[in-house]
Amino acid sequence: MPESPALYPKLENYDSGFLPVSDIHTLYYEQSGNPQGKPVIYLHGGPGGGVSAHDRRYFDPEVYRIILLDQRGAGKSTPTACLEDNTTWALVSDIEKLREHLKIEKWVVFGGSWGSTLSLVYAQEHPDRVKALILRGIFMLRQSELKWFYEHGGASNIFPDAWDEYVKPIPENERHNFIAAYHKRLTGDNEEERIKCAKAWSTWECSTSKLYVDPVEVAKASEDIWALAFARIECHYFFNKGFFKTDAHILENVDKIRHIPATIVQGRYDVVCPATSAWDLHKVWPEAKFEFMADAGHSAKELATTARLVQAADEYKSL
Numbered sequence: 001m002p003e004s005p006a007l008y009p010k011l012e013n014y015d016s017g018f019l020p021v022s023d024i025h026t027l028y029y030e031q032s033g034n035p036q037g038k039p040v041i042y043l044h045g046g047p048g049g050g051v052s053a054h055d056r057r058y059f060d061p062e063v064y065r066i067i068l069l070d071q072r073g074a075g076k077s078t079p080t081a082c083l084e085d086n087t088t089w090a091l092v093s094d095i096e097k098l099r100e101h102l103k104i105e106k107w108v109v110f111g112g113s114w115g116s117t118l119s120l121v122y123a124q125e126h127p128d129r130v131k132a133l134i135l136r137g138i139f140m141l142r143q144s145e146l147k148w149f150y151e152h153g154g155a156s157n158i159f160p161d162a163w164d165e166y167v168k169p170i171p172e173n174e175r176h177n178f179i180a181a182y183h184k185r186l187t188g189d190n191e192e193e194r195i196k197c198a199k200a201w202s203t204w205e206c207s208t209s210k211l212y213v214d215p216v217e218v219a220k221a222s223e224d225i226w227a228l229a230f231a232r233i234e235c236h237y238f239f240n241k242g243f244f245k246t247d248a249h250i251l252e253n254v255d256k257i258r259h260i261p262a263t264i265v266q267g268r269y270d271v272v273c274p275a276t277s278a279w280d281l282h283k284v285w286p287e288a289k290f291e292f293m294a295d296a297g298h299s300a301k302e303l304a305t306t307a308r309l310v311q312a313a314d315e316y317k318s319l
């Protein structure tokens with residue numbers, strides 16, 4: 001797959017560390033770019049997806065102090081794939097703990113998919129700590145969004161071939177509620193069953209995230225450790241409805257962030273987090289810059305999406 005020419009060059013981190021945030025969880029974070037630069041935090045998707053060196057490259061390293069964080073149970077954070085004390089609200093608290101640990105007053109917040117969910121919730125809880133928001137592939141964890149992608153009748157109509165693989169681990173009599181059926185197995189005692197289901201769940205998502213299936217992305221879903229963290233943590237959050245009290249929590253609290261500079265970038269043909277969520281957010285938040293990318297699916301690695309995300313980060317250099 002061609003790499004976007006818009007990305008800044010590959011770079012190494014100049015710092016990394018592990019931050020204990022509870023009796024159970026310790027989080028991996030790293031810093032790259034300019035140590036005296038303008039702070040930006042990158043919030044990965046999933047939840048459970050983890051960060052990679054690629055994620056440093058949306059930001060001008062001369063200007064930005066780039067901070068990547070593996071959320072609870074994801075990536076290098078420990079314990080891997082741990083669901084205990086792993087909730088949206090704990091992650092919001094972790095981001096604040098990391099900000100204080102790094103002695104940062106305010107930062108740009110960047111997130112796609114679940115990362116957009118967490119970015120929005122963090123900003124609504126701590127608006128005074130957010131200089132700007134850069135959001136991609138809007139996901140607000142509403143029941144309609146989960147139904148579209150994880151139950152039959154939505155994305156299954158666009159990728160019927162991949163869907164047939166996704167349903168295989170689940171017996172016919174449980175296929176009326178895939179999230180519950182997968183949750184039972186992903187949190188069960190049978191390790192072989194856990195790994196089989198983790199790979200099927202992760203392959204479904206990785207096979208549908210780009211207009212042209214990216215074999216590198218799909219291959220990730222066959223790595224036991226990554227697949228288990230991604231599938232277990234995602235399914236845990238979805239089974240618990242994002243730990244929100246109401247289905248439209250983010251939309252109901254948008255007034256808390258309407259003053260914050262923001263850019264929303266949405267793939268027109270995003271099958272994982274369809275455009276309707278981004279459009280719903282745009283209609284209640286007209287102040288945020290909004291753009292559909294005509295030739296893009298869900299992934300931030302779609303060429304047009306990457307270019308627009310880098311452009312947004314460049315635009316916020318002056319803040």
Ligand SMILES: CNCC(=O)c1nnc(C(C)(C)C)o1
Nearest residue numbers: 045046049113114205206209
């Ligand atoms: C609703 N979950 C989608 C999500 O947040 C996500 N993060 N990474 C991915 C891929 C690995 C499939 C690109 O999806």
